[in-house]
Amino acid sequence: MQPPKPMPPPMPAHELAGLVERAREGDVVAFEKLIGKYQSKVYTFAFAFTGSPDLAQDLAQEALVKVYRSLGSFRFQSAFSTWLYSIVKNAYLDAVKSRAGRERALEEPLTEREVAALHDVATAEERLLAKESRHTLMRALRQVPVAYRTVVALADVQGLGYEEIAGALGVPVGTVKSRLKRGRDALKDVLFRQRGKEEP
């Protein structure tokens, strides 16, 4: 079992403060430097929400624009990454609540062949999933209720700790733990029970 991937080390405080100040004044380049190491993570998080590369691109960009526009509310009382994830999470939840989001949630259930392929990958030794397997896994994750999916994506895909997830979501650590348990159980059922039902 691989441990969760560690988060990159935080930016030195003076550098962070300088970039935030410049970005607040409308310096887009400073903002891009500020979020440089988070872009891929935000995109992956969006992928876990949408299960689609194209939708994830739109959603990740929309979320990062909201982060930029909301910089005035960042008051250095929490880690920048915690604050960033809280804004991103809200942007994603807004998208999920939209009519289009609800309709997309009903699309493209996994086929038995795709689930079987993931089972094969689950027992293989390679360190990282191939692109196709990753995309199938993200589509499977979309079948997990959004509250649990958020925590699973932050904990197991993004590698955030309980405390940071609790800060980003604005919920107690105990709630994070229970949602993580339920989310993993729900995904496990998608991957294993669903296959069982389809078998003759």
Add this chain to the structure above:
Amino acid sequence: MKCADVRELLTDVAGGELDGARADEVRAHATTCATCGRELEELEATVGLLRRAGSEPLPDGFSLSLHQALVAAGPPQRSWLDAVRAAIALRPVTFAASAAALAAMLATGGTLALLHRAHAPSVASYKVPESKVALVKIDFVAEKTIEDVAFEITLPDGLRFVGGGSELAERTFRFQGRLAAGSNPIPIAVKGPRAGRYKVIAHAIGPALDVTQEVVLEVTT
């Protein structure tokens, strides 16, 4: 351990959050109980898949497209607190013992009525539809400049500050500033999810100064 106890811990064992003797107990049980053993195996496979997913590479053109979207979006919005600090810092001076509590507007539309205006401590009332965001201005009118004023704004249970489009956890904001001669409106964005009458209290405390403002916000259905 019984199966029911083990199942509560399976996900923690699969995720590596539980180790040591307790995890050993769970694993020992899983080797003798086919059902729990299968559950653990499936959970470990599930968590393993997630952790091996890795970061999705950014699509071609993502950064350029994001840059264009950021430029088009315009500079960040200033938080109400920053706006207040800037407004107070830029103004000239004097404080009157009387203070009027004030004008308001709705950020999201709806009805709003200024029902009452009074002198210190002054009370103004606003009506705002449930779940809408209201921008309420609390005004301290000063006759001369007063430096080193400590401001404190407190919301009652049931109201939340709104900043950056999100509800904030803080119930009280404190900041240092100065009062300029004339009107010193302090705008706050608040939201009330349930109908009722709520009293917002603002204090300004400084040299020879201790003024309280009250604003009643009526959240209507």
